[in-house]
Every structure is written in C-alpha cells, then in structure tokens.
Amino acid sequence: MFSGLLIGIALGHPLAFVLGGLATVFGLIGWGPEVFYLFVNRIYAVMDNYVLLAIPLFIFMAQLLDQSKIVEELFDVMRLIMGPLNGGIALAVIVVSVLFGACTGIIGASVTAMGLIALPIMLKYDYDKSLSVGTICAGGTLGILIPPSVMLIIMGNQASLSVGKLFAGAIIPGLILATLYIGYILIKCYFDPEAGPALSPEERAAVDLKTVLKMAVKSLVPPMVLILAVLGSIFSGVATPTEASGVGAFVSLLMVIAYGKFTKQGFIEAITETAKTSTMVIIVIVGATCFTGVFLGIGGGDVVSDLLLGIGFGKWGTFIVMMLITFVLGFFIDWLGIVMITFPIFLPIADQLGFDKLWFVVIMAVMLQDSFLTPPFGYALFYIKGVAPPEITMSHIYKGIHAFWFLMEIGLIICVLFPQTILWLPSVMVK
Numbered sequence: 001m002f003s004g005l006l007i008g009i010a011l012g013h014p015l016a017f018v019l020g021g022l023a024t025v026f027g028l029i030g031w032g033p034e035v036f037y038l039f040v041n042r043i044y045a046v047m048d049n050y051v052l053l054a055i056p057l058f059i060f061m062a063q064l065l066d067q068s069k070i071v072e073e074l075f076d077v078m079r080l081i082m083g084p085l086n087g088g089i090a091l092a093v094i095v096v097s098v099l100f101g102a103c104t105g106i107i108g109a110s111v112t113a114m115g116l117i118a119l120p121i122m123l124k125y126d127y128d129k130s131l132s133v134g135t136i137c138a139g140g141t142l143g144i145l146i147p148p149s150v151m152l153i154i155m156g157n158q159a160s161l162s163v164g165k166l167f168a169g170a171i172i173p174g175l176i177l178a179t180l181y182i183g184y185i186l187i188k189c190y191f192d193p194e195a196g197p198a199l200s201p202e203e204r205a206a207v208d209l210k211t212v213l214k215m216a217v218k219s220l221v222p223p224m225v226l227i228l229a230v231l232g233s234i235f236s237g238v239a240t241p242t243e244a245s246g247v248g249a250f251v252s253l254l255m256v257i258a259y260g261k262f263t264k265q266g267f268i269e270a271i272t273e274t275a276k277t278s279t280m281v282i283i284v285i286v287g288a289t290c291f292t293g294v295f296l297g298i299g300g301g302d303v304v305s306d307l308l309l310g311i312g313f314g315k316w317g318t319f320i321v322m323m324l325i326t327f328v329l330g331f332f333i334d335w336l337g338i339v340m341i342t343f344p345i346f347l348p349i350a351d352q353l354g355f356d357k358l359w360f361v362v363i364m365a366v367m368l369q370d371s372f373l374t375p376p377f378g379y380a381l382f383y384i385k386g387v388a389p390p391e392i393t394m395s396h397i398y399k400g401i402h403a404f405w406f407l408m409e410i411g412l413i414i415c416v417l418f419p420q421t422i423l424w425l426p427s428v429m430v431k
Contacts, residue, residue, distance in 0.1 A: 015337050019287035023294045030298040042289045051157045056278040057245035063270035064252040067261050071100050071113050073219040080212050087189030087196030090135045093118045094181050097139030101146040102227045111140030111380050115387035128195040134400025137380040141372040146174035148230050158343040159361050163241040164234045168426040169362045173415050180407040222255050235429045288340030304345050315353045322346050330371030362422045369408050373401045
C-alpha cells in the first residue's frame with residue numbers, strides 16, 4: 001500500500017484519490033465488497049465531527065484578514081522600527097509572520113501575503129535573494145504551528161486530545177523557532193551586511209517617532225484583539241476551539257468593515273476561497289481515513305509496530321526512527337496526508353514506549369514544519385515561486401531554505417531535551 005502511495009504521488013495524481021483508490025483496491029482484496037460499509041462509516045464519522053467545523057471558519061477568518069490589508073500596515077510599521085538594524089526588513093518578516101500566523105492558522109495565507117508585500121521591498125533594498133525567500137518561507141510556515149492552527153485541530157481530532165491544550169503546547173515551540181530565525185538573520189547580516197542592508201539615515205529620518213507610534217497602535221491593536229478573542233476564549237474555558245473559530249470569523253468581519261475594506265465582491269471571494277480550501281482538506285481526510293482503515297484492518301499497523309519495536313533501538317532509537325520516517329514522508333506528501341497516515345500507527349507505539357501523548361503530538365507538529373520546505377512537494381516553495389518576480393529562480397529558493405531546515409531541527413532538539421517547553425503552558429493556561 002505504501003509503495004502504491006509513493007508511485008501514485010510520483011506520477012502526479014492528487015493525494016486524496018491515490019489514498020482512496022488504494023483503499024478501494026486493497027480493501028476489495030482483503031475483505032471483498034464489505035469494505036464499502038467500512039468506508040461509509042468512516043466517512044460519516046468525518047462529516048459528523050464537530051471539531052472539524054473549525055477548519056472552514058478559521059480559513060474564512062484568514063481570507064477576511066487578507067482583505068483588510070492589516071498585514072501590509074503591520075509590516076510597514078515593523079520595517080520602520082527594525083530598519084536601522086542590518087537585516088531589519090527580514091526581522092520584520094519573521095515578527096509579522098508570527099502575528100499573522102496567530103490570526104490565520106494556514107500557511108498559504110502567510111507565505112503568499114508576505115511574498116507579495118515584503119519580497120519586492122527586500123529586493124528593492126538589495127537584500128540577498130536567497131535570504132529573502134528563505135525568510136519568507138520559514139516565517140510563513142510558522143502560521144501552521146502557532147495557534148490557531150488548522151493542522152493542530154486535525155491532529156487533536158486524530159489523537160483524541162484537547163485542541164485547546166494542543167494550542168497552548170505549540171505556542172512556546174513556535175516562539176523558539178521564530179527566535180532561532182531571528183538570531184540567524186542577525187548573525188548572518190552582522191558578518192555579511194550586504195546580505196541585509198539597513199535603511200539609510202535619510203529614510204529613517206523621513207518618518208518621525210510620533211508617526212511611527214501612531215502607525216504601531218493602529219496596526220497592532222486589531223490583530224491583538226483578534227488573538228485575544230480567539231485564544232483567550234479557548235484558554236479561559238469560555239469557548240471550545242470550534243466556537244472560538246466562529247468568534248474569530250465574526251471579529252475579522254467587523255475588522256474588515258471598520259477598516260472600510262468590505263465589498264460584496266470581496267465577501268463572495270472570501271466565501272469561495274474558503275469553500276475551495278476546506279473542500280481540499282476534507283477530501284484528503286476522506287481518502288486518508290479510508291486508507292488507514294483498510295491498512296490497519298488488514299494488519300498493516302501491527303506489522304509496522306512489530307517492526308519498529310522489534311528492531312531493538314530502544315525508546316529513543318524508535319522515536320528517532322519515527323521522526324526520520326515523518327521527515328522522509330515530507331518530501332512526497334503534505335502535512336495532512338502524513339498526519340492521517342502516521343498517527344494511527346505512531347500514536348499506539350508512542351503510548352507503548354511511555355511518551356506523553358500531548359508532547360509527542362506537538363513534537364510531530366514541529367517536525368512537520370520541514371514538510372513545507374522540503375522539495376519536491378514543499379508547499380511554501382510553490383507559494384513563494386507563484387508570487388515572486390522572474391529574477392527569483394528555484395535555485396534561489398532551494399538555497400535560501402537550507403539554513404532554516406537546520407534551525408528547525410535545532411528547535412526540535414530543544415523541545416525534545418526540554419519537554420516543559422511543550423507541557424508547561426497547557427498545565428497553567430487551559431481550564
């Protein structure tokens with residue numbers, strides 16, 4: 001089944017239909033026509049899942065935020081504040097990506113928005129092309145880790161974990177990665193100032209401090225209100241993540257109206273794009289749930305479990321093998337497929353080895369950051385290429401992401417060595 005999965009993806013077929021097709025073929029071989037009863041039950045369980053309702057609502061929230069142009073104003077402020085530093089614009093990209101990620105929960109919105117807003121400015125100031133695209137790709141991927149995250153919602157559903165606890169557990173790892181990115185940019189631009197030149201004194205003097213402070217208040221208050229409305233309601237126990245997603249969508253609609261950006265056409269486009277993205281996510285879940293149902297039903301899970309536990313690598317050796325499998329799958333499959341395929345197999349093994357489930361799931365989330373940047377199927381690479389000017393080639397993109405891969409692994413190791421980076425916040429924040 002896994003060989004067929006890799007072959008189908010390599011041939012360019014959509015993941016959802018590869019998973020569903022393989023499930024049908026091997027289900028008929030293993031059980032016969034009765035397998036279709038299994039498919040009906042598993043698909044109905046997906047459609048009837050209240051938690052997954054948060055997916056279209058958070059996506060709708062992201063679409064509305066994109067229309068409000070808050071990100072553009074926020075980036076302008078951060079660029080002026082950090083401009084005196086070498087690499088200041090790249091630092092602004094990371095900071096804005098963190099804030100935008102805390103308002104959206106999907107990677108496409110973050111990478112595309114920063115690519116359209118920041119990349120032309122970075123090129124205008126003669127930033128190194130590879131550093132520019134690498135920063136935008138790495139910063140944009142934080143949107144899928146920092147809550148509210150669509151990935152964490154699906155992970156919580158698959159692992160039968162509180163999504164609120166997952167949100168809280170992912171905050172510090174997300175900030176650790178952002179800090180590592182900022183540190184790398186500062187060090188690189190300190191030793192190689194031409195890679196990220198500072199703004200000229202004349203340009204900094206063109207805007208006075210009072211104006212910058214006014215711009216900062218205007219651009220920072222709305223996203224902070226949105227973050228508090230969504231995450232505050234979850235962590236305080238007032239609302240479930242699904243209810244909080246409705247709050248977020250409503251608040252973002254009010255923000256679009258308040259900023260004078262609301263139009264009938266824009267509203268229709270937001271609904272349409274939400275429907276398209278949600279459909280893509282759900283159809284992959286449908287194909288994957290059928291695939292894993294057949295795979296586990298015919299004994300595939302037992303085979304993998306016996307193999308990993310029987311190798312004799314011990315607790316941490318087996319953990320490393322699972323992480324390596326996740327990393328390799330990231331070259332061929334997106335995060336959604338990896339979660340749906342690996343969780344039913346890895347979670348029982350992790351539980352048998354004595355790992356805390358919350359910790360293990362967040363570690364997987366950190367590991368899956370790589371899947372957005374690993375060619376040939378890294379989503380962030382295609383998003384940035386789609387909005388980049390012609391002078392940005394794929395070689396610039398591949399060269400720019402290498403350092404950030406390394407930083408992701410450092411962040412992963414920090415979270416493994418210090419489990420409280422994940423476990424502490426849920427214990428004190430989630431009611």
